[in-house]
Amino acid sequence: MLINAKRSTAAAAGAALLLTTAGIGIGAGTAVAAPRATPLATVAELSAQRVEVADQVAAAKYGTGSPIDDPAREAIVIADAEQQATALGIDPAPVAKIFRDQIEANKVVQRALYAEWDADPSLIPTTKPSLATIRVELNTIGAELVQAIAAAETSIHAPSCEGQLTAATVHARHEQSLDALHYAALLRALPSVCAD
Numbered sequence: 553m554l555i556n557a558k559r560s561t562a563a564a565a566g567a568a569l570l571l572t573t574a575g576i577g578i579g580a581g582t583a584v585a586a587p588r589a590t591p592l593a594t595v596a597e598l599s600a601q602r603v604e605v606a607d608q609v610a611a612a613k614y615g616t617g618s619p620i621d622d623p624a625r626e627a628i629v630i631a632d633a634e635q636q637a638t639a640l641g642i643d644p645a646p647v648a649k650i651f652r653d654q655i656e657a658n659k660v661v662q663r664a665l666y667a668e669w670d671a672d673p674s675l676i677p678t679t680k681p682s683l684a685t686i687r688v689e690l691n692t693i694g695a696e697l698v699q700a701i702a703a704a705e706t707s708i709h710a711p712s713c714e715g716q717l718t719a720a721t722v723h724a725r726h727e728q729s730l731d732a733l734h735y736a737a738l739l740r741a742l743p744s745v746c747a748d
């Protein structure tokens with residue numbers, strides 16, 4: 553009886569080992585196929601999305617007299633981000649700083665596209681999107697970005713933040729096939745992410 557019990561314990565242990573091994577195998581395979589995004593990777597991805605949306609902003613404004621710089625709208629974007637940060641229980645001041653950079657990055661793209669379109673009008677987009685609709689999209693990305701910043705709190709304060717952020721930035725560039733302009737803008741969007 554005692555021996556049987558030992559045997560069944562051994563059998564259970566063996567089964568558990570097999571399951572664990574199988575689990576590890578599945579886990580490793582999944583990790584290779586689709587690595588789980590780190591919190592800073594999400595910050596970089598959303599920032600990349602935001603600089604890509606700048607193309608639509610530029611297309612909406614170009615030739616309409618709407619200025620690239622819209623300080624009233626910028627104030628709303630920053631106030632929203634601060635409010636969302638406070639609601640999530642994080643310090644709104646560094647979030648506002650990150651959003652100021654995000655806005656500058658967006659304008660880097662807009663200015664570059666304006667210059668391209670001025671130089672070669674055949675490149676001007678033929679369809680003009682609605683600025684109001686694009687701003688709703690920017691609001692959505694912005695809200696997700698504040699959440700990602702909140703989720704990245706530990707990484708943001710870690711000594712490895714700059715290294716992790718560089719890796720995340722290069723990864724986002726690759727994932728979203730950013731061209732040189734949008735990669736330059738992405739770099740402009742992120743310098744305030746890691747805490748001093």
Ligand SMILES: C=C(O[C@@H]1C=C(C(=O)O)C=C[C@H]1O)C(=O)O
Pocket residue numbers: 609620621622623625626629654655656658659687690
């Ligand atoms: C994107 C726009 O252009 C600029 C960039 C902004 C942003 O990145 O949120 C906000 C206002 C503008 O200065 C816009 O007008 O909506």
